[in-house]
Amino acid sequence: MPAVLELRGLAKDYPGHRAVDNVSLTLDQAGFYSLLGPSGCGKTTTLRMIGGFEQPTAGDVILNGESVTALKPWQRDVSTVFQSYALFPHLTALQNVEFGLREHRLPNVTERALKALQLVQLADKRDRLPAQLSGGEKQRVALARSLVLQPKVLLLDEPLAALDPRLRKQMRGELKAMQRQTGVTFLFVTHDQEEALSLSDRLAVMNKGRIEQFGAPEEVYLRPATAFVAGFLGAMNWFGKAGVRPESTRVAASPPEGVLLRKGIVESLLFLGNCIHLNARLENGECAIAEIPRDQCPYAERETIWLHWQPADELYFE
Amino acid sequence: MNLRASFLLPSRAWTAVFLAAPLCIVAAYSFLTRGDYGGVDHPWTLESYRRLFDPVYLAILWRSVWIASLATVLCAILGFPLALFIARAGRTKNLYLQLVLLPFWTSFLVRTYAWLFILRDTGLINTILLRLHIVNTPLPLLYNDAAVLVGLVYNFLPFFVLPLYATLERLDPALLEAAADLGAKPFSTLWRVIIPISAPGIAAGSVLVFVPCLGAYLTPDLLGGGKTVMLGNLIQNQFTSARDWPFGAAASIALMAISALLLAGIMRSRAARELM
Numbered sequence: 371m372p373a374v375l376e377l378r379g380l381a382k383d384y385p386g387h388r389a390v391d392n393v394s395l396t397l398d399q400a401g402f403y404s405l406l407g408p409s410g411c412g413k414t415t416t417l418r419m420i421g422g423f424e425q426p427t428a429g430d431v432i433l434n435g436e437s438v439t440a441l442k443p444w445q446r447d448v449s450t451v452f453q454s455y456a457l458f459p460h461l462t463a464l465q466n467v468e469f470g471l472r473e474h475r476l477p478n479v480t481e482r483a484l485k486a487l488q489l490v491q492l493a494d495k496r497d498r499l500p501a502q503l504s505g506g507e508k509q510r511v512a513l514a515r516s517l518v519l520q521p522k523v524l525l526l527d528e529p530l531a532a533l534d535p536r537l538r539k540q541m542r543g544e545l546k547a548m549q550r551q552t553g554v555t556f557l558f559v560t561h562d563q564e565e566a567l568s569l570s571d572r573l574a575v576m577n578k579g580r581i582e583q584f585g586a587p588e589e590v591y592l593r594p595a596t597a598f599v600a601g602f603l604g605a606m607n608w609f610g611k612a613g614v615r616p617e618s619t620r621v622a623a624s625p626p627e628g629v630l631l632r633k634g635i636v637e638s639l640l641f642l643g644n645c646i647h648l649n650a651r652l653e654n655g656e657c658a659i660a661e662i663p664r665d666q667c668p669y670a671e672r673e674t675i676w677l678h679w680q681p682a683d684e685l686y687f688e
Numbered sequence: 689m690n691l692r693a694s695f696l697l698p699s700r701a702w703t704a705v706f707l708a709a710p711l712c713i714v715a716a717y718s719f720l721t722r723g724d725y726g727g728v729d730h731p732w733t734l735e736s737y738r739r740l741f742d743p744v745y746l747a748i749l750w751r752s753v754w755i756a757s758l759a760t761v762l763c764a765i766l767g768f769p770l771a772l773f774i775a776r777a778g779r780t781k782n783l784y785l786q787l788v789l790l791p792f793w794t795s796f797l798v799r800t801y802a803w804l805f806i807l808r809d810t811g812l813i814n815t816i817l818l819r820l821h822i823v824n825t826p827l828p829l830l831y832n833d834a835a836v837l838v839g840l841v842y843n844f845l846p847f848f849v850l851p852l853y854a855t856l857e858r859l860d861p862a863l864l865e866a867a868a869d870l871g872a873k874p875f876s877t878l879w880r881v882i883i884p885i886s887a888p889g890i891a892a893g894s895v896l897v898f899v900p901c902l903g904a905y906l907t908p909d910l911l912g913g914g915k916t917v918m919l920g921n922l923i924q925n926q927f928t929s930a931r932d933w934p935f936g937a938a939a940s941i942a943l944m945a946i947s948a949l950l951l952a953g954i955m956r957s958r959a960a961r962e963l964m
Contacts, residue, residue, distance in 0.1 A: 423865050443868040456866035460884045470870030
């Protein structure tokens with residue numbers, strides 16, 4: 371598979387700070403990629419440099435083997451789904467989808483736009499104005515408006531952030547299906563680790579303007595390259611220098627033999643539906659979490675317990 | 689009387705005494721006969737309104753509409769880029785707004801007189817052109833339609849810029865980025881996104897310019913030199929030298945009716961509903 375998008379040493383300076391620092395990334399054709407990181411880590415700025423809305427201080431954006439760094443947004447064969455959707459309020463759903471087709475002077479504008487609306491199951495709302503659409507529907511119109519142009523890469527800037535949690539989960543599934551169906555490369559920016567892990571073929575974890583790790587979700591979750599990645603992709607218990615995930619941390623009422631363990635007391639029990647989070651206070655005063663099946667929790671608050679784990683589950687960082 | 693009503697009382701009294709009452713008087717006068725030495729006399733008649741349809745007066749009406757329309761279009765051409773620039777100016781926005789409002793620090797009359805000094809034969813422009821030997825005789829810049837237009841556009845430009853600025857300022861910058869992203873070059877974005885979305889502001893600005901321009905009296909009087917007669921001058925003339933109060937009153941009512949019809953038309957449009 372040839373690389374469809376390549377970032378080479380991309381950097382962006384703002385007065386007083388460096389928002390993006392030497393970001394290099396290669397995206398292959400037809401993959402689902404994520405940029406994951408906390409707010410202010412530079413992921414949106416990176417996306418905006420790919421879209422052409424920000425000029426990089428250094429580095430290159432290469433699309434299909436050609437540098438587009440100097441090109442304006444309307445000259446780049448990528449399209450963005452904005453966080454606020456940015457639908458044109460004076461145009462109907464159909465006219466919004468037609469907008470780009472008309473700008474590119476393509477034939478059969480209405481026919482193509484209708485097909486795109488069908489793809490997002492909104493053909494029946496084609497004549498509604500954005501103000502008459504729900505958040506999820508606006509989201510889909512925005513998606514259709516970008517996808518109808520068959521961009522080389524679709525850039526999605528936290529597109530699910532404004533939706534309520536239930537809708538967010540539903541749209542997540544639809545996004546993935548849409549990517550598979552269209553074969554367009556998706557680059558998805560999010561601060562939600564669950565979204566990034568569940569959607570991506572590969573994800574890049576960003577922190578302070580840099581990419582800390584780029585890999586498949588499993589790889590990044592199970593073998594995080596840095597303490598930041600480990601902590602950002604899920605809770606982490608720190609037993610000395612070793613980090614252990616809550617789901618790898620077991621609980622016993624008496625000290626088991628032949629395993630690594632720590633003594634502590636049960637501070638609280640959180641019932642999460644599918645499992646229970648046992649928050650323990652260790653002897654050294656630190657906290658740790660154990661994720662245990664809900665039918666295997668005979669413990670009570672204030673009870674003394676032993677947390678134990680396998681050496682293979684330990685993660686070490688520099 | 690409750691508190692709300694008592695607070696409204698002064699403005700209601702003011703409106704009744706200084707707006708509604710004079711309006712009723714003007715309306716009544718327009719149906720009376722002219723007195724021999726000004727003023728009005730019996731009997732009641734529709735004669736003044738009939739005379740409005742005299743070709744001479746229709747020409748004045750048409751001319752007023754034409755000049756007011758031209759002034760509005762010129763204000764739009766000058767005001768749109770200005771409003772857009774200010775709305776996108778970031779932190780210096782307030783400074784530019786102050787500059788737009790700066791002319792209001794002096795009176796309308798003084799500002800219009802200032803144009804006399806710029807445009808007359810021995811004025812600023814002609815002096816410079818003569819000294820530089822670009823022309824040999826002063827250009828006739830004053831006392832014509834163009835001079836009136838310059839005065840009107842100058843005086844009413846802020847009334848176009850401010851409401852337009854208010855709508856442009858609320859325009860989500862992401863919409864402009866979305867347009868560019870979808871392949872629209874800046875001019876196309878202007879035409880297909882910015883102008884349609886700011887239509888309510890354009891409509892409001894146009895009304896605020898067109899209506900006072902239609903009834904303008906001072907500017908055509910000073911800069912048009914009496915040659916460029918507009919509705920406002922006609923009305924003034926009837927109440928003073930012509931001493932035909934009923935006809936002046938009828939012309940006033942006609943002017944108001946045109947403005948009201950125009951406003952009603954715009955209020956009913958989609959643009960106005962969005963602005964409300």
